[in-house]
Amino acid sequence: EAGVAQSPRYKIIEKRQSVAFWCNPISGHATLYWYQQILGQGPKLLIQFQNNGVVDDSQLPKDRFSAERLKGVDSTLKIQPAKLEDSAVYLCASSLRVLNHEQYFGPGTRLTVT
Amino acid sequence: RKEVEQDPGPFNVPEGATVAFNCTYSNSASQSFFWYRQDCRKEPKLLMSVYSSGNEDGRFTAQLNRASQYISLLIRDSKLSDSATYLCVVITYSSASKIIFGSGTRLSIRP
Numbered sequence: 001e002a003g004v005a006q007s008p009r010y011k012i013i014e015k016r017q018s019v020a021f022w023c024n025p026i027s028g029h030a031t032l033y034w035y036q037q038i039l040g041q042g043p044k045l046l047i048q049f050q051n052n053g054v055v056d057d058s059q060l061p062k063d064r065f066s067a068e069r070l071k072g073v074d075s076t077l078k079i080q081p082a083k084l085e086d087s088a089v090y091l092c093a094s095s096l097r098v099l100n101h102e103q104y105f106g107p108g109t110r111l112t113v114t
Numbered sequence: 115r116k117e118v119e120q121d122p123g124p125f126n127v128p129e130g131a132t133v134a135f136n137c138t139y140s141n142s143a144s145q146s147f148f149w150y151r152q153d154c155r156k157e158p159k160l161l162m163s164v165y166s167s168g169n170e171d172g173r174f175t176a177q178l179n180r181a182s183q184y185i186s187l188l189i190r191d192s193k194l195s196d197s198a199t200y201l202c203v204v205i206t207y208s209s210a211s212k213i214i215f216g217s218g219t220r221l222s223i224r225p
Contacts, residue, residue: 035215041217042118042201042216042217042218043215044215048211055211091158099211101148101211102160102163103158103160104160105157105158106157107156
């Protein structure tokens with residue numbers, strides 16, 4: 001069974017530029033999550049989708065971050081404009097159902113903002 | 115006070131030892147709990163769910179203490195390959211699921 005796919009794996013941008021990350025969850029998984037993990041910290045949930053609807057985006061900095069999952073399968077997370085403090089690993093995870101939080105993570109995208 | 119707290123470690127133990135660490139949570143309404151392991155520069159991987167009655171998976175035992183609001187992970191007969199960061203996850207259900215990861219406990223097993 002294929003795991004969660006993410007791209008790109010690494011990205012370096014300058015502050016004030018924009019960047020987008022892509023995630024394809026495990027086939028059949030209805031719930032998709034985006035996390036931000038800063039070095040030395042645990043992952044912080046940014047947004048959670050159930051199919052193509054948003055379940056929780058309370059911790060998403062909506063002035064600069066946006067995410068969509070238009071067809072209920074793959075998803076994109078965008079940052080515009082980026083700040084230095086956005087340097088982190090962005091992890092995508094999926095789970096079978098919204099109340100089953102056994103999450104399977106992709107390899108992440110390591111973002112460096114200079 | 116953080117909503118989910120873990121001792122960052124590092125715990126440095128010899129191969130074959132038993133090691134245990136805890137994760138405390140502040141919201142008494144929290145309902146689901148998990149342990150993940152994360153190797154250096156890798157993604158978190160689900161280790162086990164934590165059930166109310168406690169559960170065991172091979173050398174790993176997870177327990178929940180609702181009265182004192184903590185979960186624990188016990189590793190018996192530790193192997194070099196157990197060296198990793200162990201993250202606890204606490205989930206509270208209200209209008210939406212609130213998912214909080216701890217900052218992790220670093221475990222290093224020495225030969």
